[in-house]
Every structure is written in C-alpha cells, then in structure tokens.
Amino acid sequence: MAQMVRVQNFTVSGDGYGSGEGQSLDRPFGHADPGALFAWAGATAHWPTRTDPGGTYGLDDYCTRDFTNNIGAEIMGRNKFGPQRGPWENHDWQGWWGDEPPFHTPVFVLTHHVRPSFTLGDTTFQFLDASPEDALARAFEAAGGKDVRIGGGVATVREFLDADLVDAMHVAVSPVEIGRGERLWTSPDDLVDRFHLERIPSPSGVVHHFFWRR
Numbered sequence: 001m002a003q004m005v006r007v008q009n010f011t012v013s014g015d016g017y018g019s020g021e022g023q024s025l026d027r028p029f030g031h032a033d034p035g036a037l038f039a040w041a042g043a044t045a046h047w048p049t050r051t052d053p054g055g056t057y058g059l060d061d062y063c064t065r066d067f068t069n070n071i072g073a074e075i076m077g078r079n080k081f082g083p084q085r086g087p088w089e090n091h092d093w094q095g096w097w098g099d100e101p102p103f104h105t106p107v108f109v110l111t112h113h114v115r116p117s118f119t120l121g122d123t124t125f126q127f128l129d130a131s132p133e134d135a136l137a138r139a140f141e142a143a144g145g146k147d148v149r150i151g152g153g154v155a156t157v158r159e160f161l162d163a164d165l166v167d168a169m170h171v172a173v174s175p176v177e178i179g180r181g182e183r184l185w186t187s188p189d190d191l192v193d194r195f196h197l198e199r200i201p202s203p204s205g206v207v208h209h210f211f212w213r214r
C-alpha cells in the first residue's frame, strides 16, 4: 500500500480551535485547558503518557492506539515543538516531552530558524526550513515505507490541507469552547468537497471525525 499522509488524534473545541491564545512555557495551549480538550484521550488505556494503571478500551482508545500505527515519521510546526519565537537564543530547549518523547520516529520540525538535530530516547528531531512538499519528501524517505503523520499544530495542519497533501485525517471534536486562538476550521463541512467524512460520537462526549480523500 502506498505511503499515506495522516493526521491522527488532532483535537479541536466545538468552535474549531486546536489551541488557545498566548502560548507560553507554562501554558503550551495558551489560555485553553489541554486537560479538558484532551480529556477523551487522557482517559484511554493507550494514551502515550499514561502513568496510572487502567484506562478505557472503547472507541477513544482505538483512536489513541492508532496514533503510532504504521507511522514512520512526523512533521510538526515550530510552535508545537516549543513556545519560542524568532531566532533561538540557545539550543537548550528540547521540546515539552522530557527524555522519552512519545513519537519514537524521526520528527521534522518546520521552522524558519533551523538548528542542529538531536536525539532523545528513540526520537530524532530535525529542523527544516522547507515547503510542505519538500518536507514531506524528506519525511517519506525517513519513514522507511511507513506513513507520515502531520502532528500539528493548527497552522501546520492547515498548511498541509491547503497544499492538498493530506490523505486521511482524524479530528476529535471535544465538547468545550475555546473562543479565540488557533482555529482549524469554522466547520468540518468546510472540507467535504475534498474529503469523505464520517462522524462517530463517542460515549466520552467527543465526536470523532474521520476524513479521507475523495
């Protein structure tokens, strides 16, 4: 099967925001509460950073499990990687995820301010100033025949959607409102001219949206 470009577990509020306003070191999602936005995923057995035993095994868990399934590389934007803007003052920052980032593949960070690559656990971060097409070519090569995940944030998902490079996308719509910040869409119906869409409500209150290319 051909390598695919996938968005997995991207989570937006009912009003379409994937992040709030005013990102900072203490608030990776700005004024938005990631605990509320990602409550559906945090409750599942396969949530990558779960430390407590237990967790759910229903539809939400299928989705969190699929996060890594057949993924060989991730592309993310610089604001998902960290809160810094402009030129790097130093290279001390290594992402939000500690010594064992949950990616376990090469990760390509899109930025106009490239810096040397580094490895944490089994995740390698490489920094690219490139068009979506060129970044994708690099990621496909690194993925060893597996799929490439577009990991966000919002601007990066939108950039790959605008370039028509996304084959399949899973977005969970959470029953919260964010009101301002980084918005993925005004409505999921914005995409139905280019994508099939199945909406599947989960008992947790999120509605899973599965898009795939027409």
Ligand SMILES: NC(=O)c1ccc[n+]([C@@H]2O[C@H](COP(=O)([O-])OP(=O)(O)OC[C@H]3O[C@@H](n4cnc5c(N)ncnc54)[C@H](OP(=O)(O)O)[C@@H]3O)[C@@H](O)[C@H]2O)c1
Pocket: 009, 010, 011, 012, 017, 018, 019, 020, 023, 028, 029, 030, 076, 077, 078, 079, 080, 081, 085, 086, 110, 111, 112, 113, 128, 129, 130, 131, 132, 151, 152, 153, 154, 155, 156, 157, 159, 182
């Ligand atoms: N809801 C979710 O599921 C989810 C998932 C992941 C992340 N997030 C959140 O989303 C927020 C980040 O999203 P965001 O929309 O602010 O930004 P983003 O997509 O993470 O990053 C955008 C930045 O990446 C760089 N960039 C993007 N494309 C580029 C290209 N082709 N060439 C060179 N540089 C490029 C630019 O940074 P520079 O010009 O500064 O280099 C740009 O300002 C964070 O709050 C994060 O926590 C949410």
